[in-house]
Structure formats: structure tokens, C-alpha cells
Amino acid sequence: MQREALYQAVDEDDDPTRERTFRNLQELCHSIREGQETTTGINQQLNDSTDQTNNQLIQTSQLIEQYNQQLIEQNKRVRKRLSRHHERLRRIKEQQQRELDKFKTDINLADYAQANGYSIDKKKSSVNCLVLKNPEGDKILVGLNQSDGHYFYSSVNDNKDSGSIIDFIQNRKNLNLGEVRKELRPWINEPSNPPYSPKQTTPLLTPSTPDRHKIITQFEGFQVIVTHPYLTQRGISQQTSNDPRFQGRIYTDSRNNVIFPHVDREGVCGYELRNQDFKSFSKRGIKGLWASNGSKDDTTLVICESPLDCLSYHQLFRDDTTRYFATGGTLSDKQKTLLKGVFEKFHNKGGQIMIATDNDEAGQAMEQELRNLAPSTAQINRIVPRQHKDWNEALMAEIQRQREQQESQKRRGRGLSR
Known part of the structure; x- marks a missing residue:
């Protein structure tokens, strides 16, 4: 039943979603228990009918057919409920992915970095790359991916430290994905009153490719x-x-x-x-x-x-x-x-x-x-x-010619001195 997806839904920080997920799980567990009880009953009937007459065997066969039909119906109900549950999980994952994409496109990573102690080095920055530093010596370059519109960054000090605003937060604050979502939701849910407004307008970025951004990051070092x-x-x-x-x-x-x-x-x-x-x-x-x-x-x-x-x-x-x-x-x-x-x-x-x-x-x-x-x-x-x-x-x-000329002059000078 896609255990990892179910665990992810249970850990969802949205209370209505978590409660709905638990109800679905309870329904599934109840259906499975009914099926188990029915199967146990059939096994008991079979054991009790072993020494019965042919007439009893016929009755048992009919009883098996009856219970088999019940199992088929029960199986249909379980599948239907499971299908509904999978659909809810799919919608949850799509909603989460849309939210993550919105974080990456709608939040200027340079603004978020400035809200966390970084400042823009305008002399080093260019039209497609902003250079930012913090008091601890961390130096990053922020760009805008022309293929998907995501803001992304890379660290000059650590070539493994790069990615989206999600990676930026996780690499610096050690937060899980649910905590990152809580951190960033105010940035997209309150556009008229953002959590941070830079003292000076952040320069607009011209979209570039990650390859070019990597070259610029290397060059900064x-x-x-x-x-x-x-x-x-x-x-x-x-x-x-x-x-x-x-x-x-x-x-x-x-x-x-x-x-x-x-x-x-x-x-x-x-x-x-x-x-x-x-x-x-x-x-x-x-x-x-x-x-x-x-x-x-x-x-x-x-x-x-x-x-x-x-x-x-x-x-x-x-x-x-x-x-x-x-x-x-x-x-x-x-x-x-x-x-x-x-x-x-x-x-x-x-x-x-x-x-x-x-x-x-x-x-x-x-x-x-x-x-x-x-x-x-x-x-x-x-x-x-x-x-x-x-x-x-x-x-x-030309350098060799000049050396030879100097040596020749020295030799002539030594000859005249004699």
C-alpha cells in the first residue's frame, strides 16, 4: 500500500489532511479485519465438515461458494477504498510539489539570504549573477534558471553546497522539509506584507543556465x-x-x-x-x-x-x-x-x-x-x-637575441680592458 507515501501523509503538518488520512487507514484496517475473520470462519467450517456425509459436503460446498462471493464483494470494497486513498495521496503530493515550485519561483533567494544576514556585493555581481556574503565569511552566488524560472545558488567555499532555496535553508538551518515549508509559507502567503524588505531594491536577474552559473562560481574562487x-x-x-x-x-x-x-x-x-x-x-x-x-x-x-x-x-x-x-x-x-x-x-x-x-x-x-x-x-x-x-x-x-648581444658586448668590454 505504498508504505512510504502513507508515512509521508501521516507526517503531513496540515491537521485536516492528517485526520482524513487516519480515517482512511481505519476504514482499510476494518475491511481487512473483516476479510480475515471471514477466512478464519471458512477454514473452521472446512475442518468441521471433514467427517460429514456427502449431503453435508454438498452443503459445505454451497457454504464455501457463499462465503467466496462474500469475499469477492469484500475485496471490491477494499479496492475501492484503497483507490480513493491513493487518489487522496496523489493530490497531496501534487499540492506539496506545487508549493515547493512556488517557493523556488516566487521567493527571490537573494531577498531571503539578505533577511538571514547576507549582503549583496554589487561590484562583483553581474546581470545574471548576484554575489552575496555574510559576516561569517560564507559567499554565495544567486542566479535565475532560464529553463524553469527557479532561483538557485552555489557556494564559492564548498562546491557541494548548491541548489534551490530549499537546499539553501536545509544546508544552513538543518530543517526537515516540513519545517522548511513552515519557514517559507509566510513569504508566499502574505505578498503584501513580506517577512523582509531589503533596504535597497534587489537587482533584477537575467535568466541563465546552471552551467554558466557554475563557471562564474568557479571564477569567483x-x-x-x-x-x-x-x-x-x-x-x-x-x-x-x-x-x-x-x-x-x-x-x-x-x-x-x-x-x-x-x-x-x-x-x-x-x-x-x-x-x-x-x-x-x-x-x-x-x-x-x-x-x-x-x-x-x-x-x-x-x-x-x-x-x-x-x-x-x-x-x-x-x-x-x-x-x-x-x-x-x-x-x-x-x-x-x-x-x-x-x-x-x-x-x-x-x-x-x-x-x-x-x-x-x-x-x-x-x-x-x-x-x-x-x-x-x-x-x-x-x-x-x-x-x-x-x-x-x-x-x-628577441629575448635570446638581446641576451646574445649583451654577452657579445661584455666580451668586447673585457677585451678592451686588457
């Missing part, structure tokens, strides 16, 4: 860096990586990988991971564009295939009026749309576009794709490291 052994080994000086152009554009994770975040119009959408002999892109992330910081006085826009090439290009041709973008490899449709907007905006302010892709067939193919995205009247040129595959190789070669 990364640390900004100005130098890294990997960058140093690839010839990138601290002066370059700490240049205002690149401040806040290079990060590291808990495994000491270099992180280059990709962004779109809504913020961070994925990130590249780099280290010695290691190259990857965030799982379930989407390629956007890695971008340097910009200025209203910028006159040149440089497009490279990798962030490392952008840093190398800047170190080779240092310029305070150049902005850099990297695609992270071949162009996706999303990246083409983003670059088309960037090109149009830069062209309208009279700037020039420099295509600094790799010196190979793939780089040449990308050059044509980029030219097709730019306005027909745009000033666009291609620059390649002619003796090398990409700009980082060119930088490493």
Missing part, C-alpha cells in the same frame, strides 16, 4: 595575479603582466594554473587554463573573448589567437593606445557576433584594426574571417612574425 612562473618561462616580464592594460585580466586557480577569463556581453562565460605542458578550457564553459582593459583614447585594436600572444605582442611593441583581444583558437559563431560588434564600435571612433594571428594556414584562414566581420570601410591590416609561428615565439627569439 580564482585570484588575480601580476606574475607567474609559467609567464616568466614564456618570456612575459612582470612589467608587462602588471601593465594597467592587463591588471585584473590574469588569474590563478588552486592548482596554480594561469587563468585567462573569456567574456561575452553578460560577463564571464568560460576560461582558458595554461601551465607548462598543459592547455585546457573550462568544462561546460563557452568561448567568448579574452580582452585587455580599454581606454577611450585607444586608436588600435589587435586581435591574436591566444592571450599569451597578446602579452607578447604588447611587450614587443609597447603602446599605451592599443587594446587587445584573443579568441582562444578558431572562431565560433558566438565569437564572430561579439567581434562584429567590437569592430563596428572601434571603427565608428576612427580606430584601426590589426590582425595578429599565427603565421600559418589556420592564421591566414582566420584573417579572412575577421576581414569579413569588419565594416567594409574599416582600416584593417595583417601583421605576422615572419620568422616565427606566433608572437610568443617571436618574443622568445
